[in-house]
Amino acid sequence: MKSTDTPVLECTSLSKSYGSVTALDGVSLTLRAGEVRALLGMNGAGKSTLVNLISGSQRPDGGTIRVDGEDVNWAKPGDARAGGIAVVHQEFSLVPGLSVAENITLGRWPRRKGTGFIDTRALEDQARRALSLLGETLPLWIDVARLPIAQQQIVEIAKALVGDPRVLILDEPTSALNVNEVQALLALLRRLASRGVAIIYVSHRMKEIPLVADTMTVLRDGREVQTLGVSEASPEKVAALIAGEAGKTAAQIEHRDRQDQKVVLAVRDVRLPGVLDGVSFDLHEGEVLGIAGLLGSGRTELLEGIYGIRRDLVGEVWVNGTAVRRRSPRRMLKRSLGMTPEDRKGAGIVPMLGVGENILLSARGRVLPKFWITSALEATTARATIGALSIAASSADQPIGTLSGGNQQKAVIGRLLAAKMSVLLLDEPTRGIDVHAKGQIYSLIRELAVAGVSSIFVSSELEELSEVCDRVLVLRDGRIQDEVLGANATTERLLTLAMKEGN
Amino acid sequence: MSSAEPTVEHASTGPVKGILRRIRSWEGIGLFLVLVTLYIALSIASPNFMTLDNQLNILQQAAFFGIVAFAMTLVIVAGEIDISVGSMAALSSSLLGVFVVNLGWPMWAACIVVLVCAASVGAFAGWVRAVFGVPTFIATLALYLALRGLAQLLTNNFPLPIDSSKFFYWGTGRIAGIIPVPAIYLLLMFIIIAVVAQKTVFGRSIYAVGGNSKSAELSGINVRRVRISVMVISALAAAVTGLLQSAQLSSGNSTIANGLEFDAIAATIIGGAALSGGKGTVVGTIIGVIFIAALLNGMVLLGVNPYAQQVVRGAVVLIAVLVNVLRSRRATTSL
Numbered sequence: 001m002k003s004t005d006t007p008v009l010e011c012t013s014l015s016k017s018y019g020s021v022t023a024l025d026g027v028s029l030t031l032r033a034g035e036v037r038a039l040l041g042m043n044g045a046g047k048s049t050l051v052n053l054i055s056g057s058q059r060p061d062g063g064t065i066r067v068d069g070e071d072v073n074w075a076k077p078g079d080a081r082a083g084g085i086a087v088v089h090q091e092f093s094l095v096p097g098l099s100v101a102e103n104i105t106l107g108r109w110p111r112r113k114g115t116g117f118i119d120t121r122a123l124e125d126q127a128r129r130a131l132s133l134l135g136e137t138l139p140l141w142i143d144v145a146r147l148p149i150a151q152q153q154i155v156e157i158a159k160a161l162v163g164d165p166r167v168l169i170l171d172e173p174t175s176a177l178n179v180n181e182v183q184a185l186l187a188l189l190r191r192l193a194s195r196g197v198a199i200i201y202v203s204h205r206m207k208e209i210p211l212v213a214d215t216m217t218v219l220r221d222g223r224e225v226q227t228l229g230v231s232e233a234s235p236e237k238v239a240a241l242i243a244g245e246a247g248k249t250a251a252q253i254e255h256r257d258r259q260d261q262k263v264v265l266a267v268r269d270v271r272l273p274g275v276l277d278g279v280s281f282d283l284h285e286g287e288v289l290g291i292a293g294l295l296g297s298g299r300t301e302l303l304e305g306i307y308g309i310r311r312d313l314v315g316e317v318w319v320n321g322t323a324v325r326r327r328s329p330r331r332m333l334k335r336s337l338g339m340t341p342e343d344r345k346g347a348g349i350v351p352m353l354g355v356g357e358n359i360l361l362s363a364r365g366r367v368l369p370k371f372w373i374t375s376a377l378e379a380t381t382a383r384a385t386i387g388a389l390s391i392a393a394s395s396a397d398q399p400i401g402t403l404s405g406g407n408q409q410k411a412v413i414g415r416l417l418a419a420k421m422s423v424l425l426l427d428e429p430t431r432g433i434d435v436h437a438k439g440q441i442y443s444l445i446r447e448l449a450v451a452g453v454s455s456i457f458v459s460s461e462l463e464e465l466s467e468v469c470d471r472v473l474v475l476r477d478g479r480i481q482d483e484v485l486g487a488n489a490t491t492e493r494l495l496t497l498a499m500k501e502g503n
Numbered sequence: 504m505s506s507a508e509p510t511v512e513h514a515s516t517g518p519v520k521g522i523l524r525r526i527r528s529w530e531g532i533g534l535f536l537v538l539v540t541l542y543i544a545l546s547i548a549s550p551n552f553m554t555l556d557n558q559l560n561i562l563q564q565a566a567f568f569g570i571v572a573f574a575m576t577l578v579i580v581a582g583e584i585d586i587s588v589g590s591m592a593a594l595s596s597s598l599l600g601v602f603v604v605n606l607g608w609p610m611w612a613a614c615i616v617v618l619v620c621a622a623s624v625g626a627f628a629g630w631v632r633a634v635f636g637v638p639t640f641i642a643t644l645a646l647y648l649a650l651r652g653l654a655q656l657l658t659n660n661f662p663l664p665i666d667s668s669k670f671f672y673w674g675t676g677r678i679a680g681i682i683p684v685p686a687i688y689l690l691l692m693f694i695i696i697a698v699v700a701q702k703t704v705f706g707r708s709i710y711a712v713g714g715n716s717k718s719a720e721l722s723g724i725n726v727r728r729v730r731i732s733v734m735v736i737s738a739l740a741a742a743v744t745g746l747l748q749s750a751q752l753s754s755g756n757s758t759i760a761n762g763l764e765f766d767a768i769a770a771t772i773i774g775g776a777a778l779s780g781g782k783g784t785v786v787g788t789i790i791g792v793i794f795i796a797a798l799l800n801g802m803v804l805l806g807v808n809p810y811a812q813q814v815v816r817g818a819v820v821l822i823a824v825l826v827n828v829l830r831s832r833r834a835t836t837s838l
Binding site: 307309329330333341346347350353362364370371373375419 | 701702703704705706707708710711714715717718719720721722723724725781782
């Protein structure tokens with residue numbers, strides 16, 4: 001092992017722009033062997049860009065990266081791997097049909113000399129060595145899909161350790177894990193660090209950071225705000241650093257108090273083992289209720305459970321005064337409650353169908369005739385929705401897959417409106433769409449609220465919640481921990497509450 | 504990418520321009536031109552091809568797999584497949600033979616019971632798919648073997664002769680001595696299924712389920728019912744084909760309709776349907792049906808070696824798939 005004086009990784013004033021947007025602006029970062037650095041910041045602060053530059057999936061516009069004191073200039077991720085940088089991404093990249101050992105060594109399977117046959121013994125050795133770096137033993141020849149998520153995560157990390165990287169980058173590695181699994185993973189990372197591997201740890205979970213990290217770097221708007229030791233960082237201080245000046249005030253919109261209106265949706269003591277631990281709240285007519293929570297806090301599970309996509313949620317859901325049992329999307333739609341899913345491409349749109357048809361999917365059989373299609377009526381409904389939401393499409397027949405994300409999202413919301421829904425569950429409705437379209441969606445939701453439509457607005461971008469919501473609930477450790485009125489829902493406040501340590 | 508311009512409908516000036524625009528934007532136009540080319544080539548190569556009699560022959564032949572091909576289009580658009588149609592037709596024919604010849608049932612009752620049996624088998628395949636997630640390829644592969652075996656078991660693999668001139672007429676008769684009755688079935692089924700696909704909520708739901716089942720489910724479409732229904736329709740179409748061939752052969756026969764699934768799926772694919780679901784039209788399929796029927800007929804007229812005919816059929820399907828793939832790839836890269 002090299003002396004700890006030379007940094008393993010030294011990034012100097014890295015910059016990167018995409019078109020006119022500056023994603024990263026002169027960020028420097030120095031990492032010593034065995035150091036665990038937490039990387040914090042809101043969505044769009046530049047964390048992923050920084051990770052992408054260090055790991056070679058993108059090239060910086062300016063600045064230098066040094067590994068072990070030598071300048072490097074990577075053209076592709078393979079180069080960075082060979083140069084000693086390994087990344088564990090948030091999404092699993094395991095191949096289900098292959099064994100643990102095959103997955104760990106994926107893409108670098110050793111061959112028997114001069115043949116195309118896999119050298120099984122060498123493969124086993126590599127896999128076992130990578131696992132032993134983590135101090136773990138797993139059955140090598142079991143199908144990886146049969147392992148629990150936590151062990152799959154270990155395989156994922158072991159995969160990154162083949163070839164002895166100097167720097168290991170983990171992007172939100174705990175979002176899929178429960179509390180005990182997180183503890184085990186953090187211990188494992190400490191063990192790895194004690195062997196001299198430098199670790200960059202991207203996470204939102206404030207609780208984990210003191211347990212695993214030595215130091216932390218906070219990014220905001222593509223710049224480094226501060227790098228500090230974990231001992232000097234309180235949640236309030238970190239939240240303030242992450243949110244910045246703009247996060248101190250709530251957006252200047254007219255937040256109304258609708259809590260005197262009748263309750264359209266009541267959720268009582270909803271539970272999902274390991275995720276939700278007794279959630280109760282009311283949604284009033286014409287109210288926009290935000291749900292703030294960090295990744296993995298169970299926001300999506302909550303909405304999916306209410307809408308009946310997942311059946312493993314226990315507890316009561318009342319719509320307009322009647323309890324709805326054995327919930328399914330069809331039943332909920334019948335009660336005028338609709339949902340837009342987080343995964344717009346995979347679950348929101350039918351890409352090859354026209355915008356018009358996509359809008360009409362839920363309306364057919366509900367507000368439109370059940371059996372025969374009346375072309376004229378359909379065209380009018382579709383055109384009215386396209387017009388009302390100002391969806392930019394050449395015609396109602398244009399395949400929705402060819403529209404921009406913002407217009408797709410408007411159409412998905414339009415589907416609920418065309419079917420005359422009065423309660424909307426919106427899961428991350430602004431994910432992956434541009435600023436302009438975001439603004440349009442905010443005002444759409446506000447306009448609907450004035451017209452008496454109630455919405456639940458879930459977003460991991462906390463600054464959005466203060467822009468649209470009348471009231472925000474903070475979901476943490478499986479419960480509603482705090483309630484903040486829209487006018488007081490500053491980003492900083494929400495962030496502090498969402499990150500706060502549980503009792 | 505979409506422009507931010509407000510939507511402006513092209514003002515249609517008169518019906519003629521509207522029709523012209525429709526034809527230009529019609530996806531099947533390329534396929535239609537290919538069909539026309541085939542017709543011209545065969546007319547030149549064989550003087551007997553372009554006679555009224557031969558064309559009606561082609562329609563009659565087309566009926567034997569066309570009806571199934573239309574139903575298959577719905578199945579494939581839903582993202583499923585049914586390879587048991589040939590065996591289903593054979594079983595239907597055998598059942599008819601057993602009911603009418605061995606048990607002495609009246610023809611109408613036998614036909615109804617045969618259709619009910621077919622619908623149940625289709626519903627079973629759809630149920631296994633919809634509820635247990637068993638791919639229809641596997642479920643219908645099992646049925647492909649089992650149903651044919653059952654048909655042979657029932658009849659001992661011998662034809663059961665059905666003695667009824669009326670029944671024979673329904674299979675091979677000609678209206679006014681010219682138009683073959685099966686051709687009428689073909690057109691009738693085409694109209695019914697095309698209308699179902701385009702004009703009913705059920706039909707459009709098939710496209711939504713095949714295009715993105717998750718989204719369809721969240722939008723409140725009964726995905727299970729759609730999946731089961733398309734398999735029932737397919738099995739019914741196979742049974743009707745089985746009855747039709749029984750009428751033509753005047754017997755309940757367990758050896759009929761070998762390779763029916765191939766011609767039906769081929770016609771659907773040539774017609775532009777995507778095996779991944781969500782895409783395809785019944786109008787495209789009827790062009791595919793006529794293309795295959797004309798090709799087979801033309802090759803017979805030209806005296807092409809029967810083995811070589813198979814090579815040609817296989818090649819045509821492969822080319823059709825490649826064209827579809829290239830076209831959809833071009834469509835996605837131009838986004």
